[in-house]
Every structure is written in C-alpha cells, then in structure tokens.
Amino acid sequence: MISLEEIKEMSLVSASKIVMLVIDGLGGLPDAAGQTELEIARTPYLDELAEKSVCGLVDPVSPGITPGSGPGHLALFGYDPLKFTIGRGVLEALGIGFELTKNDVAARGNFCTTDNNGLIMDRRAGRITTEKCTELSKLLSQIKLPGIEVFVWPVKEHRFMLALRGDALSPEINDTDPQRLGVAPNVAMAERPKAKDTARIVNIFIDAATKILSNHHPANMILLRGFSKLPEIPKMGEIYKLTPAAIAVYPMYKGLAKLLGMKIFSVEGDVREEFRILASCFEKHDFFYVHVKRADSAGEDGDFSRKVKVIEEVDSALPQLLSLKPDVIVITGDHSTPAMLKMHSWHPVPVMLYSHWCRPDHVMQFSESACLSGGLGRLHSADIMPLAMANALKLTKFGA
Amino acid sequence: MISLEEIKEMSLVSASKIVMLVIDGLGGLPDAAGQTELEIARTPYLDELAEKSVCGLVDPVSPGITPGSGPGHLALFGYDPLKFTIGRGVLEALGIGFELTKNDVAARGNFCTTDNNGLIMDRRAGRITTEKCTELSKLLSQIKLPGIEVFVWPVKEHRFMLALRGDALSPEINDTDPQRLGVAPNVAMAERPKAKDTARIVNIFIDAATKILSNHHPANMILLRGFSKLPEIPKMGEIYKLTPAAIAVYPMYKGLAKLLGMKIFSVEGDVREEFRILASCFEKHDFFYVHVKRADSAGEDGDFSRKVKVIEEVDSALPQLLSLKPDVIVITGDHSTPAMLKMHSWHPVPVMLYSHWCRPDHVMQFSESACLSGGLGRLHSADIMPLAMANALKLTKFGA
Numbered sequence: 001m002i003s004l005e006e007i008k009e010m011s012l013v014s015a016s017k018i019v020m021l022v023i024d025g026l027g028g029l030p031d032a033a034g035q036t037e038l039e040i041a042r043t044p045y046l047d048e049l050a051e052k053s054v055c056g057l058v059d060p061v062s063p064g065i066t067p068g069s070g071p072g073h074l075a076l077f078g079y080d081p082l083k084f085t086i087g088r089g090v091l092e093a094l095g096i097g098f099e100l101t102k103n104d105v106a107a108r109g110n111f112c113t114t115d116n117n118g119l120i121m122d123r124r125a126g127r128i129t130t131e132k133c134t135e136l137s138k139l140l141s142q143i144k145l146p147g148i149e150v151f152v153w154p155v156k157e158h159r160f161m162l163a164l165r166g167d168a169l170s171p172e173i174n175d176t177d178p179q180r181l182g183v184a185p186n187v188a189m190a191e192r193p194k195a196k197d198t199a200r201i202v203n204i205f206i207d208a209a210t211k212i213l214s215n216h217h218p219a220n221m222i223l224l225r226g227f228s229k230l231p232e233i234p235k236m237g238e239i240y241k242l243t244p245a246a247i248a249v250y251p252m253y254k255g256l257a258k259l260l261g262m263k264i265f266s267v268e269g270d271v272r273e274e275f276r277i278l279a280s281c282f283e284k285h286d287f288f289y290v291h292v293k294r295a296d297s298a299g300e301d302g303d304f305s306r307k308v309k310v311i312e313e314v315d316s317a318l319p320q321l322l323s324l325k326p327d328v329i330v331i332t333g334d335h336s337t338p339a340m341l342k343m344h345s346w347h348p349v350p351v352m353l354y355s356h357w358c359r360p361d362h363v364m365q366f367s368e369s370a371c372l373s374g375g376l377g378r379l380h381s382a383d384i385m386p387l388a389m390a391n392a393l394k395l396t397k398f399g400a
Numbered sequence: 401m402i403s404l405e406e407i408k409e410m411s412l413v414s415a416s417k418i419v420m421l422v423i424d425g426l427g428g429l430p431d432a433a434g435q436t437e438l439e440i441a442r443t444p445y446l447d448e449l450a451e452k453s454v455c456g457l458v459d460p461v462s463p464g465i466t467p468g469s470g471p472g473h474l475a476l477f478g479y480d481p482l483k484f485t486i487g488r489g490v491l492e493a494l495g496i497g498f499e500l501t502k503n504d505v506a507a508r509g510n511f512c513t514t515d516n517n518g519l520i521m522d523r524r525a526g527r528i529t530t531e532k533c534t535e536l537s538k539l540l541s542q543i544k545l546p547g548i549e550v551f552v553w554p555v556k557e558h559r560f561m562l563a564l565r566g567d568a569l570s571p572e573i574n575d576t577d578p579q580r581l582g583v584a585p586n587v588a589m590a591e592r593p594k595a596k597d598t599a600r601i602v603n604i605f606i607d608a609a610t611k612i613l614s615n616h617h618p619a620n621m622i623l624l625r626g627f628s629k630l631p632e633i634p635k636m637g638e639i640y641k642l643t644p645a646a647i648a649v650y651p652m653y654k655g656l657a658k659l660l661g662m663k664i665f666s667v668e669g670d671v672r673e674e675f676r677i678l679a680s681c682f683e684k685h686d687f688f689y690v691h692v693k694r695a696d697s698a699g700e701d702g703d704f705s706r707k708v709k710v711i712e713e714v715d716s717a718l719p720q721l722l723s724l725k726p727d728v729i730v731i732t733g734d735h736s737t738p739a740m741l742k743m744h745s746w747h748p749v750p751v752m753l754y755s756h757w758c759r760p761d762h763v764m765q766f767s768e769s770a771c772l773s774g775g776l777g778r779l780h781s782a783d784i785m786p787l788a789m790a791n792a793l794k795l796t797k798f799g800a
Contacts (some may be wrong), residue, residue, distance in 0.1 A: 066796070372773065372777075
C-alpha cells in the first residue's frame with residue numbers, strides 16, 4: 001500500500017470538492033428471503049448514482065477481520081488501521097471536546113450496578129440519565145490523587161470519560177470492565193512494568209469512587225476500559241492538503257475527525273439536517289465527512305427493517321447532497337453490521353465512487369451483490385481516499 | 401496483511417468446528433475442449449455446497465508465483481509463506497516421525513544410479529523397493545563423523561532422510577542433486593561462511609556413502625537436497641486457540657501439520673477412509689485439515705482424466721463430511737497443478753467457504769470460471785484462515 005508520506009508528496013490544492021458519506025455498519029447479510037438490508041431497501045437515488053459511479057467492495061482492515069469503529073473510520077480516511085491505532089478512552093475524550101494533552105491517560109467509563117458482594121449486576125447502571133451522570137461525574141472529579149490531575153466528564157447516560165494528567169503515566173493497563181455479569185470488576189494491572197505506577201493510581205481512584213458512589217445505587221460502581229494516550233497521527237490537511245469538515249451526531253466520530261484535523265460540525269437531527277449543514281459549509285471546505293450512525297445502531301439491535309428504513313431515509317435525502325454538485329461523491333460504510341448477526345462483522349462493505357472522471361461499470365444498483373461485479377473490485381478501505389483524491393484531480397503522478 | 405500476533409489477540413475458544421478440505425493441486429487449465437479438470441468433473445455435491453457458500457480464487461504466495469507444497473500449505477493455515485519458510489529436509493523428517501532437535505540439519509535424500517564415470521543415469525535408482533531403501537539406510541546410519549550424530553531413515557522407495565546432529569551446524573549449503581541426468585552430483589558447498597564446516601562434513605558423509613553403496617547397483621550413489629533446520633513457527637493452538645487435527649496419507653503433509661501443532665491422524669486409504677477418520681475424531685477437535693493428495697499426483701503425471709476422477713471421488717464422498725455438520729467448511733487446494741502443464745503452477749486456486757454466516761454469492765458451480773465472480777473475490781490463501789475463524793465466530797473485533 002502506498003504510504004501517507006508518498007500521498008503527501010503527490011497531493012495538491014484545487015477547487016474540487018469531495019463528499020464522503022459514511023453509512024455506519026452499511027453492509028449486511030441476507031434474511032430468510034435472501035436479500036440484505038441494502039438490497040431490500042427501496043433506493044432509487046442511490047441506484048441511479050451507482051449507475052454513473054464505479055462500485056466495489058472494501059475490507060476495512062483485512063479479509064475476515066471485524067473492525068471496531070476507530071479502525072473502520074481510520075481506513076476510510078486513508079490511514080492504515082494496522083499502523084495507526086486509537087484507544088477508546090482517547091476517542092471518548094475527543095468526542096466530548098476534552099482537550100487531551102500528551103501527559104494524559106484517558107479511559108472510557110461506565111457507571112454500573114454491583115450487588116452486596118461487589119458482583120456486577122448491570123454494566124450500565126440501568127442507563128441512568130445524562131443529568132445523573134453529570135452529577136456523579138462532578139463528584140468523582142473531586143477525588144484527589146497525589147501529583148495527578150483528575151478529570152471526570154460525563155458523556156451520555158451511564159458513560160463518562162476519565163482522564164488522568166501527570167508525568168510518566170502509561171496507558172498499558174488492562175480494562176477493569178470484565179464485559180460480563182456476575183463477576184467483580186477487574187483490578188487494574190500493568191501490562192508492562194512501566195505502567196505499574198499508573199495501575200496503582202487507577203486502583204486508588206476506583207476505591208475512592210466506590211466510597212463516593214455507595215449511596216448512589218444503581219450507579220454504585222464504575223468500570224473503566226480502553227486506557228490510552230493521544231496517538232501521533234498526521235492531520236488530513238497535512239497529508240492531503242485538504243480543509244476537511246466533519247458532520248456527525250455522535251461524539252466518538254466527531255472526536256476521531258477532530259484528531260485528524262477536521263473542522264467539526266455538530267448535528268442534532270437526521271440525515272436531512274446533516275445535509276442542510278453540509279450545504280451551509282459547502283463553500284468553505286473541500287472535503288466533507290458525513291456520518292450516518294443509525295444504520296449501525298439498527299444492525300446492532302438486530303432490527304432488520306429499521307436498518308432498511310434508515311437506508312431509505314438516506315436515499316430520499318440524497319437529492320440535497322446531489323444538488324450541491326460535489327466533484328467526487330463516495331458512499332460506503334466503516335464496516336458491516338448485519339442485523340442477522342447483531343454486531344459488527346467482517347463482511348466486505350459496498351462502496352460507490354462518483355465523479356466526472358470515474359470509469360463507470362455495469363453496476364445498476366447499490367447493493368452487496370451488485371457491487372461484487374463493480375469496477376473497483378475488492379479493495380482495502382484505505383484505498384478509497386487515494387481514489388477520491390485522484391478523481392478530484394488532487395493527486396499528481398507518482399514518479400517521473 | 402494482519403499479523404499472527406494480532407490474530408492471536410482476537411482469537412477465542414468456542415464450540416464451533418472448522419473443516420478445511422485441501423484437494424492438492426486442485427486448480428487446472430482447460431483441455432482442448434475448453435474446460436478444466438474441475439469443470440469437466442461431475443460434482444453435484446460440491447456444486448450444491450458452492451451455491452450456499454461464498455466463493456473466490458486464491459493466490460497461495462502472490463500472483464504469478466508457483467508455490468511448493470510447503471508454502472502452499474503454510475498459506476492455507478494463515479502463515480505468510482514469504483515470512484515462514486520450511487526446508488524440504490525438515491518436512492521429510494517430520495513426515496516420518498523423526499524428532500528433529502534444534503541442533504539438527506536435515507536433508508532429503510535419493511538413492512540414485514551413477515555410471516562408471518560417476519555421472520547420474522537415474523535420479524531414483526529405478527525406484528528401489530522401500531525394503532531395499534530401509535536396508536541401505538541402515539548401512540549409511542553406521543557412518544561415523546567426528547562430533548556429529550548421523551541419522552539415515554528410509555522414507556519410501558528411493559527416498560530417505562539424512563539428519564546430522566551437532567553443535568553449530570548450518571543448513572546453508574547447496575543441494576547435491578543437480579536435478580538432471582548425465583552430470584555428476586554437485587559437491588556440497590557453503591552458501592554462507594558459517595556453513596563451511598557443515599559442507600565439509602556433508603562431503604565426508606557422501607564419500608563414505610559412495611564407498612558403502614558401490615556394490616549396491618542400481619542404488620550406488622546418493623543425492624541430497626533441501627538442507628534445513630527446524631524453523632521457529634508459532635503453533636496453531638497458540639495463534640488461533642484451536643485444537644487442530646490433520647488427516648493425511650503422505651508423510652510431508654503430516655510433517656508440516658505436526659510442525660504447526662496439529663494432532664496427526666494417519667490414513668491408509670482413499671478420501672472415504674479419510675472422512676471416516678474425520679468422523680471418528682470429530683468430537684475431540686475443532687479444526688480439521690483433510691488432505692487429498694491424488695489430484696496433484698494425477699496433475700503432475702499429466703493425467704487429465706485421472707485428476708477428473710479423483711475430484712469426482714471427493715465429490716461422491718462429500719456427504720460423509722456434510723453429515724458431520726461442521727460450522728465452517730473450506731474447500732480449496734494448496735496450489736494449481738494443471739494436467740496440461742504436468743507441474744505445480746501459479747494459477748489461482750478456487751475456494752469455497754460455507755458457513756451459516758457467510759454472505760452467499762451467485763456462484764452455482766465449484767469451478768475456476770464460476771469462482772471468478774464469487775463474493776470472496778481474489779484473495780491471498782493466507783486470508784482464508786482469518787475468514788474461517790470469523791465465520792466460526794472465533795474472532796473478536798479489531799480495535800474499539
């Protein structure tokens with residue numbers, strides 16, 4: 001695969017505009033009747049665009065590998081997900097606008113419920129309200145640790161972010177969340193010798209939190225996972241010479257986009273609202289990442305028909321996007337989330353790339369099976385970004 | 401490509417079972433009538449399974465590269481054949497149950513016939529009987545070398561294994577087998593300075609063997625090739641957390657499987673017998689490698705119709721395999737051996753993967769041309785194992 005350094009050498013600034021529409025968890029599996037969510041959905045606009053586009057299937061990481069949201073998105077933005085990794089704690093911090101420094105170790109936290117014996121009964125504390133989460137996070141923020149600054153920020157419902165700021169902290173400690181019920185939370189332990197001190201500090205924090213929360217049933221305990229530090233990732237502006245914008249609802253995706261140097265446009269609303277915001281900032285940027293989360297949520301819930309509906313909503317809103325006449329339109333997903341499986345999966349994801357300069361194929365429908373015979377063939381997701389740049393005539397040639 | 405270390409992080413133990421049926425040399429080339437061995441063969445069961453499977457074509461090493469049996473198989477088990485290499489001598493030793501140590505250098509030996517001038521007349525000594533080979537191997541075992549233990553074990557017909565055990569032996573010496581007639585065997589020479597002493601020892605052994613064999617025409621000389629040491633390869637149990645079993649007839653494949661930590665089930669018989677043994681050990685393991693050698697042998701002999709017949713035998717025995725209801729079935733080859741070419745070739749190999757969770761494609765027949773439009777597209781053989789693991793729900797996701 002070509003390196004980001006090589007892409008950087010070839011990229012150039014131009015007036016052309018690229019829109020990348022990411023329908024989270026887009027790829028699916030056939031139901032009993034033999035068709036996937038995308039195949040059953042009535043998608044006249046997507047199909048019409050597919051006819052003018054070049055289509056294919058992408059593997060976000062590598063065949064057989066089920067990606068998390070982080071690797072799935074990094075790949076879409078052209079970053080080799082095997083080379084660049086972002087911890088969940090860091091993603092959570094970025095998503096709520098917490099300014100991480102290089103001295104910070106961040107973790108994703110859950111308020112949870114434990115019984116009298118300290119065994120986990122509910123990993124999400126009955127999904128307490130965000131208000132309650134905010135109140136409890138404030139209480140935990142007051143925990144004092146020697147030589148360490150403590151930040152506890154609420155995220156949503158039972159979720160919060162913990163950041164510890166101090167010299168020589170290491171993120172190489174295990175999750176305290178065992179991800180199952182009926183057992184006690186794990187003790188934080190160092191995965192490398194240099195993380196011993198951090199593990200000790202985390203355990204002091206957990207003990208203090210346990211005391212504070214003892215009167216706050218069902219949120220009477222915390223679980224931490226994804227301890228991580230800010231990774232060093234080159235910005236999209238630097239690599240591609242783009243001024244990228246991100247339009248997304250959910251914190252994690254905004255956080256990831258911010259890490260890559262995108263300007264964040266927060267949205268409260270559906271895809272029509274996202275496209276309205278796209279229109280409003282269309283003049284000022286040349287790359288737009290538009291994220292549609294609800295297809296993935298429906299897939300994870302095993303709700304086949306809701307996923308179909310989300311895809312149909314995207315389709316019906318598509319004219320808003322098309323009316324802006326972007327030079328390049330990429331429509332794909334960060335991974336598959338088949339409703340039949342109720343989880344992220346390894347199945348390759350349909351992709352279409354429209355531009356005046358694409359070489360169209362015979363694909364007449366945007367679907368898993370139709371994309372199989374598309375002109376892009378089967379690619380790594382990280383190949384999409386160079387293709388989008390090329391179709392926007394933003395890449396010079398490689399070598400003399 | 402994803403690394404074995406990363407796969408190891410993601411793999412988990414579950415009750416699901418994977419069967420990998422390797423039809424050696426499966427891929428072919430069309431005869432004058434325009435169809436390959438696999439296309440002409442009447443294969444109703446394979447075709448029916450292909451209809452429910454996801455199909456594709458795999459390159460064992462890389463496009464255009466013709467693999468030996470070692471690399472072809474390593475790739476199927478998920479080991480990058482460009483990174484992991486196994487010498488032929490080591491494979492031979494493993495195949496006959498010889499317990500190699502880290503101090504051993506092993507070579508594959510042939511008894512051969514030379515004329516009065518020492519020129520090779522028959523590289524296989526008229527394929528002497530295994531009994532004769534055993535007798536002569538015993539004689540050669542008695543050769544004494546200073547500071548070196550000598551092991552000469554018969555393999556089959558004219559073939560034997562030589563292992564030299566001693567400190568500081570190096571395998572980096574050339575083959576003494578020139579692989580053609582009318583010339584003298586090569587002298588063993590070091591390919592690296594550190595192998596000089598080993599080359600000298602090997603030449604002493606050859607001189608002694610020549611004297612011993614002078615009265616044993618047609619087996620009056622030896623040829624050695626594939627000098628090698630035991631490579632360090634992580635076991636399949638360690639990487640995939642599987643308890644793998646190998647069902648095979650020929651020594652080399654059993655040797656390779658043993659090196660990867662598989663439990664070996666030796667078979668004397670045809671594919672029906674192999675499937676009977678599969679059934680008998682099906683409860684105790686969760687991964688099964690079943691090797692069908694005779695398709696490759698027929699291909700190497702240029703016997704198109706015999707290769708067709710072997711494939712049809714596999715097909716007619718398939719219900720035995722299907723009745724076990726494995727969660728994942730992979731059917732492919734380690735490489736192509738077109739009867740038209742009479743040798744291993746670089747042509748990609750058809751593959752089908754059946755599971756409840758595969759995304760079926762429109763392939764209705766198991767053949768080279770049908771697999772071209774399969775949902776797997778064109779992959780590296782080393783991608784098959786992660787796909788099999790994923791379909792068996794034995795891999796967690798990569799990243800958050």
